[in-house]
Amino acid sequence: DGHANDVTLQLQWVTQAQFAGYYAALDQGFYEDEGLNVTILPGGPDIAPPQVLAGGGADVMLNWMPSALAAREAGLPVVNIAQPFVSSGLMLTCWKDTGIESVEDFRGKTIGVWFFGNEYPFLSWMSQEGIPTDGSDDGVTVLRQGFNVDPLLNREADCISTMTYNEFGQVLDAGVSEDELVTFKYEDQGVATLEDGMYVLEDNLEDPVFVDKMERFVRASMAGWRWAEANVDEAAAIIMEYDETGAQSEAAQARMMGEIAKLTQGSTGALDQEAYQRTVDTLLAGGSDPVITAEPVGAFTTAITDAALN
Amino acid sequence: MTQDPVISARALDLTFQTNDGPVHALRDVNLDIQKGDFVSFIGPSGCGKTTFLRCIAGLETPTAGQITVNGMSPDEARRARAYGYVFQAAGLYPWRTIGGNIRLPLEIMGFSKAEQRDRVARVLDLVELSGFDKKFPWQLSGGMQQRASIARALAFDADILLMDEPFGALDEIVRDHLNEQLLALWGRTEKTIGFVTHSIPEAVYLSTKIVVMSPRPGRISDVIESPLPRERPLDIRDSPEFIEIAHRVRDGLRAGHQDDAA
Amino acid sequence: MTQDPVISARALDLTFQTNDGPVHALRDVNLDIQKGDFVSFIGPSGCGKTTFLRCIAGLETPTAGQITVNGMSPDEARRARAYGYVFQAAGLYPWRTIGGNIRLPLEIMGFSKAEQRDRVARVLDLVELSGFDKKFPWQLSGGMQQRASIARALAFDADILLMDEPFGALDEIVRDHLNEQLLALWGRTEKTIGFVTHSIPEAVYLSTKIVVMSPRPGRISDVIESPLPRERPLDIRDSPEFIEIAHRVRDGLRAGHQDDAA
């Protein structure tokens, strides 16, 4: 019946190459081959995937681990079942002419940050560096960044958050050359946190039918990722096909796919425990206002990937 | 006076509260009106004629005293559709044509379509507005609007007609004509009529009973029972009885005005 | 008639376009009014009296013909503030008190505050509304509202007074009183007055010239120059000349009505 084979996936942003693996699996019939009937729900600026999950609107969500762990502490028991993204694409992009060369130079500067559950990596990082984020003279002034790179281009901010695969490209597209910029990758700063992972509600994992369904889903999704990595241009074309807004450009999506592939490269889908621990440690190190206050218990399971990938 | 009065007011008082203190519109008003009476109210402007008529119709609630209509409260009588009321201003609904305005009470009271048509035509004719059925109120002169509002009140044959200066905006010829028509209607139907006017001859010509009021606070200063017969040709207005009554009314009015000045 | 007329209408025509065809409100109206004339307009309701007054005041534009006021177009005269106008309905502004309504033209014409106060008090007294300065229009009876609107038109001493049934809603005593007052004012000031009324005695008592109109289309059927002296005590109304003129007016009116029926 439907319950055994229907899967709804909640993305965390609009249809773009960041989610190419899932679209590829759908388009190439990998889900169908597993007997699954998959619906992909695009996200948007106001969609909190954990909330959708809690409301029963989806079976699986994609989320950044800081956000998911925070949700877990807030009382929504979500569990990571697979982690296709192995490295982080998050970085800060700054104007070189502001004199920023190292993290210490952030003091007194204005920095654009995404909120909505995506602010945790930045806050943890700053508190590890001992830089206050309250706008004081020796701290940084935080700007709640919208969905575009205008604050940088307008020089309202000295640095903004960018993803390697999306916003950074847009800064370049705006005519800025790389040597005008300084970038700080979270990965390089040792504060990388795990990004797009698959999460489900803990209770559901007690249902063998659901677990079986998820095994098939993860297997097909990873197949989708492999396919997308190998077929960058075709993957971009598939995204264009599923984009209902009709406003995306194929070139941008192809470039994004290329960058995304670097982040998923080498992932089996299984959560790397070391990376998990690093993420947790980063979040716990948040000083006076840590993102999570205690070492999470049961926040991930490898049971599904173990079953799926063998 | 063996018969029970149709309208009976006892020790009626009415005070309006306004931004600069209370206004005593009616003070200790007592009056009995019998079935078939034609009662005119006359008095200086602001003496409470409209207010009293509104009390009879249950549109205003007295502050003290008692009023009954057909043995009921005015409110109950209103619910029994006892009244046809002509307001001092025409008050036609601007979104309805003249015909539509006259049809309004007929629709509300559930007359058949054919009956509605008949009655509208009849009363339009009565007030000499036959050609104006399809015009909108603002396309009519002031007097024509007032006539339309009279037609509206006549259309549904209520037992009690209350008319607040219905002929004020009409010329003498039309006024004479409508006076005759109204008397004829009254003669035919035994309606009870309350009628506010500023014209002494009109009051005397029409009424079986003339109520003279005086102002601040409004009260009844004289009630004159007319000795004139029910059948009244226009030239009765030259008869000595007529002139005699007119004199008494004028004196009453003048007295009211002197009170006022005092 | 050596002097140039203050108001002069030549071959005036006015047709309203309505949803069911044109209405001829005025047809071929010719009239000269001299400075200091007191002209009454009388005629059946709907014959075009209001329309003609509005043409004089530049509130309505004739479809054909010519009208001049003080040698100017009515529009220019209007801008030169030649008119005081009393409308057929009171038309007081609901957001102003009675005093405020009367003060309105004085404010617009730039009278000093003290002058405003004086004049408001004076005209309120003239129309017997002294205590009602601070009341709002809806707190007054119909007749009182009408008197307030007369006061408003008198307050600023225009050379030409146009009054559309100003005394329609008043009782005889007040009416007589205001008639006298108006005559006195006119005698004092040499104003030119255009006055619509439905009362034949009133027209005869007040006017130097009586214009009888007849309807559909509205036209002038008779112009009667009054032989009465300018000084007129109230009892002049019993004189044979008076009755003679009144007769002529009534005949003219009746003729108009017969036309209409035909």
Next chain:
Amino acid sequence: MNALRTLFPVVTVIAVILGIWIAAVVPMNIHLTADQAARQDIAVTPDTPAERKELSGLSLALQNTGIWGMTYTLERPRLPSPHQVGAELWDTVVMKNPTSRRSLVYHAWVTLSATLLGFAIGTTLGILLAVGIVYNRTMDKSVMPWAITSQTIPILALAPMVIVMMGSIGIQGLLPKSIISAYLSFFPVVVGMVKGLRSPDGMQLDLLRTYNANAGQGFWKLRLPASMPYLFASLKIGISAALVGAIVGELPTGARAGFGARMLVGDQYGQPIVTWAALFGAAITAALLVAILSLIERRTLRRMGMAGAAA
């Protein structure tokens, strides 16, 4: 004839606005243009971005008259020039197959369908509430303050919850968006209709009392006709609100299609011209809807004899 009488003034006003717009493009875009010119080795004064940042758009423009032309053709302008927006509109409205996702007509339809459904729901609800408020004392005293309060709740905050809750009971697609649209449009209708239904004066009400008309008759024969001018005024505000609501509702439903999705995606991917075209598309759609309502209004009021009375 009548259409012409409106057209000419509108065209005049639009021309004035266009003039201001065109003049504003230079100072608005001059900083971006100067940055770009500098990258292409065109001399600009002052020659570092940090110094330029200190200057206002106007003074920078006056010092660099040579690059004015470039301000009109930027790919990512701060203020697109009218011809850029016009070209995008032309391209996406006329040149594309209306059923294609690249066509603005397709997106207009997506938004419009949610708008119309929302408007219908909102208007119905608004009128019913207004009638309740006017006729029921308890409702009058208790509901109106809460209807007001409901409008002070930021919908964009509630929208996701509405969507999630409806999603969890299996309702998706048009209805959730329309609910948000209805939520915004019912309020002007309530306010206007309450005022309209209460507009009859004392004498008009008294007349019906003398006929002992029942509540229904009072409604159909007096209050409703008297409220017509108010109803139309609020419907015109309501339909604009409904459109805005439908667009707002598109974001938390996954920004898939419609004007809102175009605006968001245009903004996110640095395509201001796409955003502007969608913005104009939405406003033009609203203007058309308002125009249709005005037409109906004029017809209705004329038939009711009220158009002339007002004139």
Next chain:
Amino acid sequence: MMALALILGVWAAGWWVNTRLAHSAASDTAGVRLLIPAVFGLTLIAMWEIAVRAYDISGVILPAPSDIAVTFASSIPTLMADFNQTIIKGALTGYIIGMIAAFGVALLADRSDFLTRGILPVGAFMAALPIVGTAPIFVKWLGSDWESKAAVVAVMVFFPILVNTVAGLRDTSAMQRDLMRTYGAGYWPSLLKLRLPAALPFIFNGLKIATTLALIGAIVAEFFGSPTVGMGFRISTSVGRLAMDMVWAEIVVAALAGSAFYGAMALIEKRVTFWHPSQR
């Protein structure tokens, strides 16, 4: 089943109390006027509380009113700072700017039929510019702080005030206008003494609708970029953190501020349009 019965029971009880209050002799006193909506609100809140508890609704989706109250009480300083940023700086400034602009344009439009015919449709066009589109543009132009929010609000409140003012300035009867004409009154006297007073009931209609728009506008515009303070910022960030109790605490602030703003306008309206039939 029990819960449903309880909820319906609470509703019935609340309605009964209000009906009694509304028809009581004291129903027009200021106290009862406030009491009735309060009872209505308390009834709704009680039903909400019962429903959340009885059906065990997750706090991540809909928190219980009691939880919201606790959060509200413990976050007063944050809420005050947000209120100050969003309502005082953003909404109020924008409201005043939009209002002045609308009056100005209305007076301009009112001077000639030509301008009215030209400006109104263009104004209607502006009203339909959805906040989702205008907010990012203003943030881009004016930066992330309150200035861009004020601009969004000004644009949002402009049209309702404009339309109502223009309609109001024309809502005079023929006789009222004719009176002015007989005085040969020029533009300003007839504006100040006739058309403006006559327009007041309409103008206040617009001003009242605009109060709620101003609030929504200022809050929603913050979704598109803001400093790290403000009601919109807090709401969107808290949604991301699943802190729905905080979201609702902000909504309570918005509701209180909005109702107070609207109430103040309604009070002024009552004072200055006491003469209008709808106020008598």
